[in-house]
Amino acid sequence: MSGARSENKIVLVKRKTRLEELVVRYNTIQQAQFYIERLGADFSDYVSEDFNYRAAVQQAVIELGALGRVQVLDRQHVPNFIFGEEDTVVAVGQDGLVANILKYLNGQPLIGVNPDPGRWDGVLLPFTVKDLKLIIPDVLRGRRQLTEVTLAKAQLNDGQSLYGVNDLFIGRNTHVSARYQLQVSGQTEQQSSSGVIVSTGLGSTGWLKSVLAGAAGISKRAAEMKVMSMLEDTDSSRGNAATGTQDPPEIRLPWDHSKLYFTVREPFPSRATSAELVFGQIGEESPLRITSQMPENGVIFSDGVESDFLEFNSGVEATISLAEKRGRLVV
Structure with a gap:
């Protein structure tokens, strides 16, 4: 386990919600709603998921901002992003987001945060946003347990x-x-x-x-x-x-x-x-x-x-x- 880090730089990685992806496809929320409801699905579920996720990301930025310099990164830019050797990476999303980030890292610790525990089980998401203020200081000081993944x-x-x-x-x-x-x-x-x-x-x-x-x-x-x-x-x-x-x-x-x-x-x-x-x-x-x-x-x-x-x-x-x-x- 490494020692304390010289700079508290934290990279928060987020993803698009289902609602955001629908808006990209159909241009407006109204058109997306028409498409979903025409198929008999519950559009309010998409809205609720989007609201909870945005709130979790916003709160995470606030929590992390009090602990170090924060850079917010969208999932689509991860393959071309150059992570610093001392960076601490936080993924707010589902298990798939954690896995897709991990392969682009080179030893940097990755913290999986479950933005909506009532919706996602999250095998790779052991923490909530509220846990960050307790977890991050330990990680930055090299005092937190890490699990290696082949x-x-x-x-x-x-x-x-x-x-x-x-x-x-x-x-x-x-x-x-x-x-x-x-x-x-x-x-x-x-x-x-x-x-x-x-x-x-x-x-x-x-x-x-x-x-x-x-x-x-x-x-x-x-x-x-x-x-x-x-x-x-x-x-x-x-x-x-x-x-x-x-x-x-x-x-x-x-x-x-x-x-x-x-x-x-x-x-x-x-x-x-x-x-x-x-x-x-x-x-x-x-x-x-x-x-x-x-x-x-x-x-x-x-x-x-x-x-x-x-x-x-x-x-x-x-x-x-x-x-x-x-x-x-x-x-």
Whole structure:
């Protein structure tokens, strides 16, 4: 844990509310209201959420202003913002905002603030605005406990890279199958699938849990319905997808877990492609290498932010590994 900071600079990151995004789309609040109510939804919920969020941000600025120099930053500017080594970062929003900020930091402590506890559970939002006046002084003096978070990293052979806090997605930006060569732990396979997901310990309760629960549920029901026995299967490399009958285990890995896990979505076995390397670990000595065979629309994005992506088209090789840096969350 580091010592006291020489300058009390605090970067407060906020996001657009659903109402603000609607106004951007429909130009006015009145037009946004007409659109929402025409669909039978409750527009007052959007107004209430926006009011509470704005009030929380305003109060946070006041609380933080009494403790140091405050800079307010909108989420959309985070990828291009240069954080100072001594900065303390405060995220006011949902869990996704915390995750999307963390990958752009380089050791700066990040504090997740829940702006509306009655609305959001907030696994990554342990504090409220009222807690800031107690938490910030401890952080600035280096006296607050920090939890380290393992990050994933995608490194392309053209020098570009992208970090993931929860997960990375490698595939196509459409519903068309992705074609690529996958290599891990000395094994290589040509695959066609809906894409590859790489999950961290923090992301183990998200996309990874969803994929494993779906796979286990399909396997169980297919066995009960004897689906596989009704399908032609002349290719022995396909294996038996109907062997599992147990409910999926509860997935909850520590946030600083020393492994990443990859899962292949909907792999399609054929004469040219296989479906054996569909799940596995990625460690310090065993990175995952994927070579794109997609002429267009190949992408790699992280944490569900599709607008912030790397192009991943034919000939580009991505090395997926544990990141050289870790996130630091204030708890």
